[in-house]
Amino acid sequence: MPIIVNLDVEMAKNKISLNELSERVGITPANLSILKTGKAKAIRFSTLEAICRELDCQPGDILEWRAEE
Amino acid sequence: MRTGVNKRGSIALLSVLAGIAYVYLVGIDFINHWDDHANSFREGYNASARGRTGLLPQESFLLSLNAESLQNYYSDSLINLKTNQYLPAKLHSVDVVYQFNEYRELRQVLKYRTTLYIAMFISIILLIAVPVYFYTIMGAFYKDDIFNRRNMKRLNILGILLIAIFVLQLVMDITYFHYKKSLIEITNYSLSIHLSGAEWLFMGLSTLLIAQILKRSVELKEEQELTI
Numbered sequence: 318m319p320i321i322v323n324l325d326v327e328m329a330k331n332k333i334s335l336n337e338l339s340e341r342v343g344i345t346p347a348n349l350s351i352l353k354t355g356k357a358k359a360i361r362f363s364t365l366e367a368i369c370r371e372l373d374c375q376p377g378d379i380l381e382w383r384a385e386e
Numbered sequence: 387m388r389t390g391v392n393k394r395g396s397i398a399l400l401s402v403l404a405g406i407a408y409v410y411l412v413g414i415d416f417i418n419h420w421d422d423h424a425n426s427f428r429e430g431y432n433a434s435a436r437g438r439t440g441l442l443p444q445e446s447f448l449l450s451l452n453a454e455s456l457q458n459y460y461s462d463s464l465i466n467l468k469t470n471q472y473l474p475a476k477l478h479s480v481d482v483v484y485q486f487n488e489y490r491e492l493r494q495v496l497k498y499r500t501t502l503y504i505a506m507f508i509s510i511i512l513l514i515a516v517p518v519y520f521y522t523i524m525g526a527f528y529k530d531d532i533f534n535r536r537n538m539k540r541l542n543i544l545g546i547l548l549i550a551i552f553v554l555q556l557v558m559d560i561t562y563f564h565y566k567k568s569l570i571e572i573t574n575y576s577l578s579i580h581l582s583g584a585e586w587l588f589m590g591l592s593t594l595l596i597a598q599i600l601k602r603s604v605e606l607k608e609e610q611e612l613t614i
Binding site: 344348349351352356357358359360361364 | 608609612613614
């Protein structure tokens, strides 16, 4: 998929674990893991907003578009 | 708002009604032509008795007839007992009894009979498999286990089974026609092929269509589940 999720990078920058972030964002660790590993098909604005708020970043820091090879 | 119990009740009721409709569909021919079937048992018994005594068997055939020419369309007649007049008549189908005279004839029609028996045997298996698959799917629906790939596969198989029944019916109709044609030729009429079973094809294609819709639903559900 040409949309790359850089959630792990932002999590590392903020030194926050998956469990902690999932608790703060209000989604299950399993769902956050799906998002982190790029298996998600879509992301809700509300989820994106909560992640950006907790990681103090922009949506573009988490999501990146790359042309398909 | 309908409760889960109501929805389950509807599924159970419709499943039972579908089962009754299936028995009706399979058994309607027996009900309509019960005398034919009763006679077939009698003839089968007689044929085995004749076989034991070394006599060649008889076989009854249902002939579907087409008029050979439109000028001579009403080539037969029936008596109207009310007026004692002859009514010109055209026969559409008639039961006849054919007496085999030589073993050579029996050998010649062996290929037709074998094809008919094999097709009939497979048809019976498929006719049993159809309700088994149907009730497996309905059982899953009843348990609210609806949108998954397993049910989609089952529906696909059910559709294929229904189409297979149609194909076998077609094979039997064509074989039976050639079987009769190899033995019988009559005046004023030509034998016509009696095709049946279009309802199986319709049901099969409808089931495959529903399976495709279920496939799309499963994809949407998976997408929904992967929306974080």
